Amino acid sequence: MTSSSRDVAPKGQTRAALLFLLPAFVLIAVFVAYPIVYAGWLSFFRWDGASAPTFVGLDNFLRLATDAIFWKSLGRNILIAATAIVLQVFLALLIAYCLVRIVPFVSRLFLFFYLVPVMVSEICIGLLWRFLYNPYFGLVNASLKALGLGWLQRGWLGDSATAFPAVVVVMSFTYLGLYVLLFVAAVRNVPESLYETAEIDGAGHFTRFFSITVPMVWDAVRANTLLAIIGSLKTFSLVFVLTNGGPNQASEVVSTYLYKAGFSSFEMGYAATIGFAQIVLTAAGAFVIFRYLKRARGGNER
Amino acid sequence: MRLKGLWAMGVAVMLGTASASAGELSFWHAYAGQQDKTDFINFALDAFAKAHPDIKLDVVPAEQSAYKTKLNTAMASGNPPDVFYTLPGGFLGAFVDGGQMYALDQDLAKDGWGATFLESALAQTTRNGKAYAVPVDVDAAVFWYNKALFAEHGWEVPRTYDELVALAEKIKGEGLIPFALGNKDSWPATFWFQYLEMRLKGSGAVAAFVNNDADATLLPEAGDAFARVADLAQKGYFPIGFNGMSDQEANMLFLNGQAAMLLNGTWQIGASKDAPEGFELASFAFPEVAGGKGDQTDVLAGVAAAFGISEKAANKADAVTLLRFLTSPEVMTKYVDLRKTMVTVKDATTEAAAGPVLYGISNGLMKSAGHLDPFYDTAMPPKATNAYYTSLQGVLDGSVKPEDAARKLEDALKAGQ
Incomplete structure (x- = not known):
């Protein structure tokens, strides 16, 4: 490669550059790479966290393959990812379009409102929503009653039918703002001339949104979808605070299941197996989606 | 192997030498981090120093959450403290099965020490017919x-x-x-x-x-x-x-x-x-x-905490003296007063110290209970x-x-x- 026509920095500069990269490299090696490798190694052992680990070969992986709770939890993660694409990414793009193209005079104010949940810690948001969902003094049931929809009142987080949807709603609320922010920046970068031309041709907001905005910000859509999927597959804190995976594991996701296996049942080896599987599946899922979206981009090269 | 050795050395250095020399006792407890807990242990240790100036204590406090790991590591490395706070049930059971706990039956039989405890509470620190710790408080x-x-x-x-x-x-x-x-x-x-x-x-x-x-x-x-x-x-x-x-x-x-x-x-x-x-x-x-x-x-009702003595303790007589002091009615009544928790020493949960509601439970329900499960x-x-x-x-x-x-x-x- 060094013989290519590209400019190659003099030796001294390369050394300096590597030197500057070294701290980051060390941090990643110690806090990211080592734990992943260690978890992979640990997944071949049975270990209660205190005594010496026992080598069990592929036992943990075989157990994982037939563990209905794990697969159900993973299914919920995938469902969360699917809803995130609609309720977080697509909705955020729609909101960003409205803010930039339809009501630009209040866009800053609204952008701030959407960003508030992003700035607050997830634990606080979770605790806040626990109060909103409280069956007795929560805002959700009180609003339903005030609207004459009293028959809809229920114990949202304690009912195995509604616990998981209730958590998904909070997730969408929490992360929507981040995508709105990212999309507002992208939509602002779309050349004004395109919209002017469309307006002359008599295109309405619907056409302008789908035929101009979406293709023009496709790179941002792709990146945000990927972010949403990765975030959905590793989600933990909101579920942990809101339902702790309950009732009877009706809202269990992979991370909360991993946490319980490791820190309630003290099955560190199995927890490592779950974590290792989670990382591999997340990486594979993200890769596939990314490749697919790239092709879907079609002839809209800018 | 070399890594393992280094690791063990590191642990040993971190823990220090837990077993103290003769005339000196190492004592580990988990009464740290919370005002009512520190108030209690300070009171008890001050009183002990006055009553037994000849016994020197090397006290290591820890917070409840960190304590379990700390004690587990010390036990596993074969370097346990002489006298220590422990939880009953499976936690204590593991040490007993490992032959690391000193059976207190002979000492409990002396001067009616054993009779001062609620029998059903003592049963929760007993394994295979032998008492390996003395219970402190009960919920x-x-x-x-x-x-x-x-x-x-x-x-x-x-x-x-x-x-x-x-x-x-x-x-x-x-x-x-x-x-x-x-x-x-x-x-x-x-x-x-x-x-x-x-x-x-x-x-x-x-x-x-x-x-x-x-x-x-x-x-x-x-x-x-x-x-x-x-x-x-x-x-x-x-x-x-x-x-x-x-x-x-x-x-x-x-x-x-x-x-x-x-x-x-x-x-x-x-x-x-x-x-x-x-x-x-x-x-x-x-x-x-x-x-x-x-x-x-x-x-x-479950015993929440207990005190035990390590089998390795060099000076068992002094260790027992410490346990007897800690579970004396005076110290235990102070415990109730400061922490508003029932204790397992009979009649130590006084009305003045516990307040009327807790006293009612301790004096009525607990006394007439056939068993505590x-x-x-x-x-x-x-x-x-x-x-x-x-x-x-x-x-x-x-x-x-x-x-x-x-x-x-x-x-x-x-x-x-």
Whole structure:
């Protein structure tokens, strides 16, 4: 490669550059790479966290393959990812379009409102929503009653039918703002001339949104979808605070299941197996989606 | 190998030399981090220094959460402290099985020391017929009720389970919640199942599993106990969405007078300290269950902490002196006064120190109890606890059949043997 026509920095500069990269490299090696490798190694052992680990070969992986709770939890993660694409990414793009193209005079104010949940810690948001969902003094049931929809009142987080949807709603609320922010920046970068031309041709907001905005910000859509999927597959804190995976594991996701296996049942080896599987599946899922979206981009090269 | 050696050396350096030389005792405890805890241990150690100036103590305090790991590591590396704080049940049991605990029976027999403890509390630090630690404090689960609310509505404290259910129906009819329950974290509902199992079958069922008793079983009564809890839930005697509510939220309902009763531990006294005007805390025993085979006076009560001596301790006589001092009525009464918790030393939980409510439980319920049965969820192996928690939540929300839950729990306990 060094013989290519590209400019190659003099030796001294390369050394300096590597030197500057070294701290980051060390941090990643110690806090990211080592734990992943260690978890992979640990997944071949049975270990209660205190005594010496026992080598069990592929036992943990075989157990994982037939563990209905794990697969159900993973299914919920995938469902969360699917809803995130609609309720977080697509909705955020729609909101960003409205803010930039339809009501630009209040866009800053609204952008701030959407960003508030992003700035607050997830634990606080979770605790806040626990109060909103409280069956007795929560805002959700009180609003339903005030609207004459009293028959809809229920114990949202304690009912195995509604616990998981209730958590998904909070997730969408929490992360929507981040995508709105990212999309507002992208939509602002779309050349004004395109919209002017469309307006002359008599295109309405619907056409302008789908035929101009979406293709023009496709790179941002792709990146945000990927972010949403990765975030959905590793989600933990909101579920942990809101339902702790309950009732009877009706809202269990992979991370909360991993946490319980490791820190309630003290099955560190199995927890490592779950974590290792989670990382591999997340990486594979993200890769596939990314490749697919790239092709879907079609002839809209800018 | 070289890495391992380095690691062991590091651990050894971190721990320091825990075993002190003769005339000196190392003492580890977990009374740190909380004002009431530090107040107690400072009082006790100052008094000990005055009473026994010849015994030098090398004291290492730690916070409860960090303490377990710290002691485990010290025990595993074969470098235990001479005298130390420990939890009863499986935690202590592991040390006993490893031959690391000094049996206290001979010392307890001297001068009636052993007779100063509640027998049933001492039973929880006894393994294979030998006492390996002395119990300190004990938490009991009882029914709490809002006395003012009961007086206002003319309700009476139920004596039997049928009366309890009838009362619940009546309370529900008047638009209030019969029983507050916030079961998000799964432990609050365990008191219901365990008390029913204790009344129907008898105490010691889970303890038998933990002690590797071949005949240990929860069946067939566990199915009935689960079914009764499910029935209460299905009839709407618990708050709406209780499986998603926290214990604190349930407490709000109870303290605000929206719920009439609450089955909870003696820590409820502390939780009720900031109750609004008009709330009056009182308690009653879990009622008798007609036809139940268990001793109907049994109380669900677990020893929360204990003190033990290491088998390796060089100076056992001084170590015993320290234990006897720590569990003397004077020190234990001070413990009750500072921490508002019942202690296992008889008559040390005085009315002046405990306050009227706790004293009533300690002097009435606990004294007349046939047995004290420790909390199932902390007594059983951690893996079984998870099965216990999820099946109970499932039974309560109707998604798991009582008999399936009973079998799942039994299997989990058998697997842990």
